[in-house]
Amino acid sequence: MAGWTHSVVSADEIQRSIQESLDSLSLRPSDPGWQWSMATEAILRGLGELGRSKGLHVRSKYHNGEWLWDLCWVEVDDDGWIKRLVLACESELAGRLAVQEDFQKIIFSAAEVRLLVCVDFGDSYFDELQQRTRAQRGKYLAIGLLWNSELVSQVVVEIAGL
Numbered sequence: 001m002a003g004w005t006h007s008v009v010s011a012d013e014i015q016r017s018i019q020e021s022l023d024s025l026s027l028r029p030s031d032p033g034w035q036w037s038m039a040t041e042a043i044l045r046g047l048g049e050l051g052r053s054k055g056l057h058v059r060s061k062y063h064n065g066e067w068l069w070d071l072c073w074v075e076v077d078d079d080g081w082i083k084r085l086v087l088a089c090e091s092e093l094a095g096r097l098a099v100q101e102d103f104q105k106i107i108f109s110a111a112e113v114r115l116l117v118c119v120d121f122g123d124s125y126f127d128e129l130q131q132r133t134r135a136q137r138g139k140y141l142a143i144g145l146l147w148n149s150e151l152v153s154q155v156v157v158e159i160a161g162l
Contacts, residue, residue, distance in 0.1 A: 008054050008086050021046030036093050043091055043117055044071050056086055089115040
């Protein structure tokens with residue numbers, strides 16, 4: 001597991017939320033009727049609940065509508081204005097180009113924590129992502145999911161941090 005802790009959330013909490021969300025699915029990739037969108041929905045719903053448990057306003061397809069990223073956690077003032085972008089998350093379970101495009105969205109966000117959930121393409125892929133973040137400030141966490149019939153393996157890589 002990655003080791004950093006942010007003032008609101010730790011890398012371990014994020015990983016745990018994703019694993020619990022995947023574990024809660026009744027179907028597995030080898031089952032009839034399986035769709036990859038089921039995993040995406042479970043992950044985003046679980047991360048949304050984690051954000052809410054931290055007292056943050058959550059935006060995603062499943063929480064108040066998507067806003068710029070697949071999921072984000074924001075702190076808002078009494079008038080509903082965003083004061084702080086705590087987390088920006090992109091979840092892409094397709095090919096390398098789609099992951100690259102989504103990763104670029106979070107690189108240029110002003111979020112304090114930037115999370116990428118993607119298919120694991122191997123160690124060298126995360127090395128490449130780390131090289132792309134060298135000049136950027138912030139905490140990054142890439143979680144690569146190793147798909148198998150049980151959907152259990154994860155590679156968690158802290159690719160940059162303050």
